[in-house]
Amino acid sequence: MHLPHLIGIEGLDREQITTLLDTAEEMSHVQERELKKLPALRGRTIVNMFFEDSTRTKMSFDLAAKRLSADTMAFSGKGSSTSKGESLRDTMLTVAAMGVDGFVIRHSASGAPKLAMDWTGLPVVNAGDGMHEHPTQALLDAFAMRRRLGNLEGRHVAIVGDLFHSRVVRSNLICLRELGADVTLVAPATLLPTGVRDWPGAAGVTVTDDLDAVLPHVDALMMLRVQRERMSGGFFPSEADYVAGWGLTRERLRRLPDHAVVAHPGPMNRGLEIAPEAADAARSLILDQVAAGVSVRMAVLFHVFAGEGSRS
Amino acid sequence: MSTPTPSTGPILITGADLLGRGRADLLLRDGVIAEVGEGIDAPDARVLDATGLVALPGLVDVHTHLREPGREDTETIASGARAAAAGGYTAVMAMPNTTPVTDSASDADWVYLKGLQAPHADVFPVGAVTKDLAGTELAELGLMARSRAGVRMFSDDGHCVHDPVLMRRALEYVTAFGGVIAQHAQDPQLAPRASCCDEGPWSGRLGLPGWPAVAEESIIGRDIMLTKLTGSRLHVCHVSTAGSVELIRRAKADGLDVTAEVTPHHLALTVDLLESYDSAYKVNPPLRTPDDVEALRAGLADGTIDVVGTDHAPHGLHDKQHDFTVAAFGMLGLETALSVVSTYLVQPGRMTWADVAQAMSVRPAAIAGLTGHGRPLAPGEPANITLVDPTREITVDREATQSRSRNQPWHGRTLTGAVVTTILRGTPTLLDGRVVDLGAAPDTIEVPA
Numbered sequence: 001m002h003l004p005h006l007i008g009i010e011g012l013d014r015e016q017i018t019t020l021l022d023t024a025e026e027m028s029h030v031q032e033r034e035l036k037k038l039p040a041l042r043g044r045t046i047v048n049m050f051f052e053d054s055t056r057t058k059m060s061f062d063l064a065a066k067r068l069s070a071d072t073m074a075f076s077g078k079g080s081s082t083s084k085g086e087s088l089r090d091t092m093l094t095v096a097a098m099g100v101d102g103f104v105i106r107h108s109a110s111g112a113p114k115l116a117m118d119w120t121g122l123p124v125v126n127a128g129d130g131m132h133e134h135p136t137q138a139l140l141d142a143f144a145m146r147r148r149l150g151n152l153e154g155r156h157v158a159i160v161g162d163l164f165h166s167r168v169v170r171s172n173l174i175c176l177r178e179l180g181a182d183v184t185l186v187a188p189a190t191l192l193p194t195g196v197r198d199w200p201g202a203a204g205v206t207v208t209d210d211l212d213a214v215l216p217h218v219d220a221l222m223m224l225r226v227q228r229e230r231m232s233g234g235f236f237p238s239e240a241d242y243v244a245g246w247g248l249t250r251e252r253l254r255r256l257p258d259h260a261v262v263a264h265p266g267p268m269n270r271g272l273e274i275a276p277e278a279a280d281a282a283r284s285l286i287l288d289q290v291a292a293g294v295s296v297r298m299a300v301l302f303h304v305f306a307g308e309g310s311r312s
Numbered sequence: 313m314s315t316p317t318p319s320t321g322p323i324l325i326t327g328a329d330l331l332g333r334g335r336a337d338l339l340l341r342d343g344v345i346a347e348v349g350e351g352i353d354a355p356d357a358r359v360l361d362a363t364g365l366v367a368l369p370g371l372v373d374v375h376t377h378l379r380e381p382g383r384e385d386t387e388t389i390a391s392g393a394r395a396a397a398a399g400g401y402t403a404v405m406a407m408p409n410t411t412p413v414t415d416s417a418s419d420a421d422w423v424y425l426k427g428l429q430a431p432h433a434d435v436f437p438v439g440a441v442t443k444d445l446a447g448t449e450l451a452e453l454g455l456m457a458r459s460r461a462g463v464r465m466f467s468d469d470g471h472c473v474h475d476p477v478l479m480r481r482a483l484e485y486v487t488a489f490g491g492v493i494a495q496h497a498q499d500p501q502l503a504p505r506a507s508c509c510d511e512g513p514w515s516g517r518l519g520l521p522g523w524p525a526v527a528e529e530s531i532i533g534r535d536i537m538l539t540k541l542t543g544s545r546l547h548v549c550h551v552s553t554a555g556s557v558e559l560i561r562r563a564k565a566d567g568l569d570v571t572a573e574v575t576p577h578h579l580a581l582t583v584d585l586l587e588s589y590d591s592a593y594k595v596n597p598p599l600r601t602p603d604d605v606e607a608l609r610a611g612l613a614d615g616t617i618d619v620v621g622t623d624h625a626p627h628g629l630h631d632k633q634h635d636f637t638v639a640a641f642g643m644l645g646l647e648t649a650l651s652v653v654s655t656y657l658v659q660p661g662r663m664t665w666a667d668v669a670q671a672m673s674v675r676p677a678a679i680a681g682l683t684g685h686g687r688p689l690a691p692g693e694p695a696n697i698t699l700v701d702p703t704r705e706i707t708v709d710r711e712a713t714q715s716r717s718r719n720q721p722w723h724g725r726t727l728t729g730a731v732v733t734t735i736l737r738g739t740p741t742l743l744d745g746r747v748v749d750l751g752a753a754p755d756t757i758e759v760p761a
Binding site (some may be wrong): 087088109111115132133194195196197199200 | 511512513514515516517518519520522589630633634635636637638
């Protein structure tokens with residue numbers, strides 16, 4: 001399977017997602033070897049363009065590329081929030097002119113990776129854009145859940161937290177629905193994503209503000225980060241007020257079914273959206289997710305950059 | 313208000329369909345319509361065969377952004393006037409958000425005098441409502457009204473006059489000289505500056521900051537109440553939502569002096585185009601849903617929305633070639649407006665050419681207080697005439713423009729109905745689809761585009 005790019009989960013079908021997860025499974029076995037390197041991308045140059053701080057995602061992509069023997073370069077810089085200074089277009093064209101094979105892009109502006117691909121004509125893997133998508137995060141979440149729960153068909157996943165500002169929820173929702181999981185979104189109305197029922201791929205999603213009603217029926221609970229700064233925007237009145245309604249507290253942890261797992265894409269606000277006891281519980285997938293990140297990104301880079309036609 | 317235009321000899325337009333109501337000849341002499349009738353004999357006149365063409369009074373745009381002074385690299389008063397002529401316009405109202413802002417009598421006169429030197433169209437300044445468009449103190453509305461420019465229309469367009477007390481005072485103050493406040497309805501808290509996508513499934517899906525309909529409708533609702541309170545005149549710029557149309561419909565039913573405008577792009581383009589993240593589709597207010605588009609078409613057709621205003625907003629490539637959230641807001645509009653209205657309202661039978669004359673000439677001139685435009689095609693009236701081929705198909709090419717900018721959202725699209733000839737006080741400014749060389753406007757700053 002060759003993917004021309006990975007701008008989003010939107011547009012991928014179940015077979016493509018499953019192939020990516022299966023490839024990631026193979027990549028994870030490579031990581032258990034003494035020699036963890038494959039020659040698949042030898043001679044290819046992939047540039048990590050991170051216009052927004054993200055140490056862990058950047059490290060994960062860098063390691064994934066190196067384990068596939070790609071040459072990597074890193075660009076760090078603040079994405080401009082004005083039209084002054086060098087434009088994103090000029091930056092991308094400049095780096096493309098160096099003769100690289102493609103990009104991994106993180107940017108604070110939704111759509112920036114797609115435009116970078118349009119401008120340069122080179123393959124792009126989206127490492128998170130604005131409030132739009134974060135496709136490798138959704139794939140690694142699905143990978144980690146699939147390992148613990150088996151096939152996700154018919155499984156019930158609840159996604160809880162700041163769904164409005166999250167790029168993760170868009171990718172996750174589409175990915176999980178494509179894999180046949182039932183998805184419930186849980187948040188106060190101020191933090192629900194706009195028009196979510198009408199998103200493509202989101203058909204059948206359940207939306208509620210009642211976490212307690214959902215808890216006993218989930219196979220997986222995905223807690224999303226809630227930024228404390230959102231309080232000033234009036235999205236919720238106080239930490240205590242938020243925790244009372246939507247925090248995964250010790251009490252709520254006990255009401256989960258025995259087999260249910262807890263995921264969080266990190267970085268966590270312990271004590272806000274997730275209690276320390278939940279983060280460190282045996283049912284927590286949080287470190288599995290990090291480990292899965294490298295395998296999944298190896299799989300993505302492999303399918304985008306390896307083989308014939310990767311530059312076409 | 314008269315502009316000296318190069319005198320041309322008499323012109324005899326033959327066989328034109330006047331407002332789509334029947335064929336007649338028009339004899340133009342000394343800048344006015346000398347005679348209207350069948351088989352006019354004028355041996356000294358140059359004959360323009362208008363068989364198959366519809367004759368409209370010269371179009372008037374109440375909402376144009378020329379970038380002079382300040383950004384002459386993207387548009388000048390002269391280049392904007394040429395674009396106007398190419399689009400069938402004989403008069404345009406230049407919005408005040410230039411550098412400096414048109415917020416004093418001398419600024420207004422500067423634009424007015426500069427406009428007199430642009431031979432392709434009459435250009436009149438719109439004055440700012442507040443100093444420097446800052447929304448805190450009234451600009452010198454009375455002095456602008458008393459200036460040579462005789463400003464009657466005031467707008468902070470690009471910014472909303474958000475302070476309700478200031479808006480009330482502005483409405484009250486302009487009653488002294490029959491002025492009108494043209495409001496850019498955007499609550500700056502419900503839709504802050506970063507808002508760039510209609511709030512709804514598309515903003516959620518694309519992860520773009522939402523611009524909710526209520527941010528427009530709540531300001532329109534408030535301003536309608538202030539208009540009732542003050543007995544003044546309100547004009548609502550670029551109405552974009554179905555809810556706004558309904559509010560204006562009710563205000564009119566209540567007998568208030570409220571008028572409204574819709575842009576060509578809001579009559580046809582929809583939010584789903586943002587899926588491309590192409591900044592050509594970034595505009596304020598944003599492209600809305602198909603339901604909104606339908607309500608706007610219905611509102612224009614039934615007269616709830618009085619006029620089509622282009623919101624012609626030239627921008628340099630370097631202001632547009634950015635990610636969507638950073639790129640400049642705005643689209644070109646002067647050269648394509650008539651074709652858009654023809655395609656989406658006249659062709660489907662929702663508006664007649666007489667309706668188009670109302671919405672694109674007669675009513676805009678009345679709202680802006682222009683006495684020499686938007687007049688009937690009758691003897692003694694100014695010879696401002698636009699000839700339209702109602703069936704000609706055009707494919708829009710952003711490079712084929714009189715504007716100094718290229719931010720053309722209609723690029724590559726095919727439209728039905730095209731302006732063929734524009735005549736300003738008896739002088740053709742556009743002839744058979746070509747802009748007439750009337751000599752460079754003197755004293756125009758030539759900045760490389």
